[in-house]
Amino acid sequence: MAYSWIHILLMFLLAPLLVGVITRVKAVIAGRHGQPVLQLYFDLWKLMHKGAAISRTTTWLFPFGPAATIAAAMAAAILMPCGGISALISFPGDLVLFAYLFGLARFVTILAALDTGSSFEGMGASREAAFSALAEPVLLLALAALARLAQSSSLSGIFGAAGATLWSSSGATLTLAIAAMFVVMLAENSRIPVDDPTTHLELTMIHEVMVLDHGGPDLALITWSASLKLWLFASLIAGAALPALGTSPAAALALHVAGVFSLGIAVGLVESMMARLKLVRVPQLLTGAIALALLALILSFLMR
């Protein structure tokens, strides 16, 4: 129980570091030294101390965007286990709540974007709505495949039951599920090849343009929640890839954090080696991910 609290606090503190690691990997591969790894912490500090410029077109709905995003991310963190340490709250079916909490954040963020009456935000919101509608079945089917392997429909049950023999008995299912979840992680967190987080061209943005008119503390909340969401998706994949070896909780925590950071390095490598896809190709990518997840689910019946 105490370790669950330690895990949550670690997640809240280390999430911006994960973004820094990804940025540093990209810089190293590009031959630069890059920003400090702790840059996002400095940015959050600066943003919290700024004022805001709020558009006249927006209404009382506008501040709900950052509030819903941070509430959903933190509530999802409550449900997230870590290796052998179970989550703060766990119950059968909590993986459905996990997916739908991000749906709530997306819904309110899209509405806050449309509130500004700008066609940039409308464009980003439209693409976001389309891609997430296709990404949600992928996440749920991949988690269902893992649930079938672990014979539990709770996140803590799935990731707590992953023993050392899991890879030898159901390696194919795990590989396919991890591949599908990796694609979802890239899509949901605005990473290349779905979206370029460092672009400055509004017509090509998806997530960044939806929050274009937020500033100051609003932007700080949104940025931190985005890094927490990235950590949570990486945590899902790390939990699936690294079985719970039954060691002490501190060792499990350290192993899990190491896994998340290695996944950050992997994301950095992918971002450095690929260009972003044409926007019409992204639904095709996500449909391919749906196929991978379905295949993982079907294989999970044949394996065990």
Next chain:
Amino acid sequence: MALLLSAIVLVAFSGVPALVGRGRGGGIAAVLAMLGAATGLVVSTLAFLRGDLVSYFHAWPIPYAAFSVGLDPLSSFFLIPIFLLTALSALYGRAYMRGRAGAGRSPLFFGLLAAGMAMVVIARNGMLFLISWEMMAIASFFLVTLDDDRANVRRAGITYLVATHIGTAFLLALFALMAAHAGSMEFSEWKGAAASLPSAGALFILALVGFGTKAGFIPLHVWLPEAHPAAPSHVSALMSGVMIKTGIYGLMRILTLLGAPPEWWGWTLIAIGAISGVMGVLYALAQHELKALLAYHSVENIGIIAIGFGLGLFGVSRGMPVVALLGFGGALLHVLNHAIFKGLLFLGAGAVIRASGTGEIDRLGGLLKRMPHTAAAFLVGSAAISGLPPLNGFVSEFLIYLGAFAILVTPGATIYGALPALIVIASLALIGGLAAACFTKAFGTIFLGEPRCDEAARAQEAPIPMLASMMILAAACLCIGLAAPAVVPLLGGAVGVAAGFAEGAAPSALAEAAAILAKLVVVFAALIAIACAALSLRRRLLACRAVTRTATWDCGYARPAPSMQYTASSFAQPLTNSFGMLLNIHEEREAPQGLFPQRAAFASHARDVAREGLFDPIFSAVASALARLRVIQHGNVHLYILYIAVALIVLLLWAFGGR
């Protein structure tokens, strides 16, 4: 029971004062309808909570018919949304119908519709059921065609009348077959004869088509997107909220009388539900008119209810009581939830249409500043129908997911046995994402941004009675969501009747689901608490900082205009494009010509595949075949007299030839 019957009679005749008195009559009618519905609501809620089993029989001189009514947990559960929505729609309708066409006769038919629905749900005799069914259909036909000056309203009315009577024809066949087998039209007799039914499968198909036409399964849904936009909004709320649920009630009731369900019934319902859900929300994404969009969303939610229903039937046929419980529980809770949030959305749509004069989504905009309370209620309804935590839509979908996962994680499950679970999870996930996309499109284009036409810029907030009914429904959405651990175990009685469990077995098993839901509600509470904390933190931080009001970032463009905002069809275009092979989208475009183009135009329209591909060809083939009979209508009186003489001779030969 006597109090319930008198409430139904009061509601049925509540519209009479509106026929005789001009202005005051309408007010008296609304008060009578609300009084009757409130009484009915209290009685049926108490009966449901106590699990009452009541019946009342009174013989009638009509052959086969008898006034046989009864209350059991399933009937009293369906009465709750009927009376709740009747009361709130009556309150809303009084203010809405002021100065509109047909305001004098609408309360009469409204009362008859509500009474018909209540009678359908408590009838225990086949003929009484059919009489109430017809009363419901005819009353709603007159309500749909209130504004009969417009051609599209008349066409919608005819479509609706034909569709509902096709369904009733199948029901007649079903009831006739069952009565022939059991010897009488009483449901209790049918239950006794259920064990020896020769062809339960054929009867199931008849029930599926007959009740499915009313419920709105694809491809029998073609009347919904025509009838709901044509009817006045409070009638659309009643029709979409509860009338289509009487189809679900009928299917559930008949299934309790057909004996143990074989496995293929569950498969069929899950398949129909998945197709209706996905196609319904895809068609909704392609709509330009608000009430047509909401009508297609009703098709989608009926699909979700059918998915839960099918999962429950699958659980019953496989002997998995947990799955049956969760499937039926989710389906029944979604019946109630959908009645509440769809009623809320239609009432909100009515307020928007009344204020701005149009329901075309792409002509509205910025209404949140003009109509803040309507917008807040519509927002709660949109979030609820997209199945988002912490509202009630999520709770019912969560129960269905739990049922599917229960099949998935049982040790020793085979791929064939778990295929329904796979279909349920995949289709519910896809439906949820698409519904959220559709409602962000609708809410965002109508209420947010800047107004796109002058009428939207001048819109007025709805009057207090309309606002009150919307707020009550929005509060109900939130309450059911947060009180889920208390509400779900109450469903045990209705689930037990629908699934055919022994009395008392269901409520105890649902208590385990209540423990899961209690943890769910803790996460909901954390969600709301963190959101409030974030909002107050933001306000404290900004209170001592420089906050400027400026224009939206427009990349330095000098003169942004409201028409530059993203339109609703542009918003939905990536999705309608991806699913283009399922949607039949026709585009008409007039491309810009030359170096300084003067005009260009673009219009896109989604044609309903079921209507254009299935029903239109069938009906035109029938019409052309029957047109060949027109040769006998030649106008020659002598030949007409010859027809009469020939008919008489043939009948005489038949009558006396038999001796």
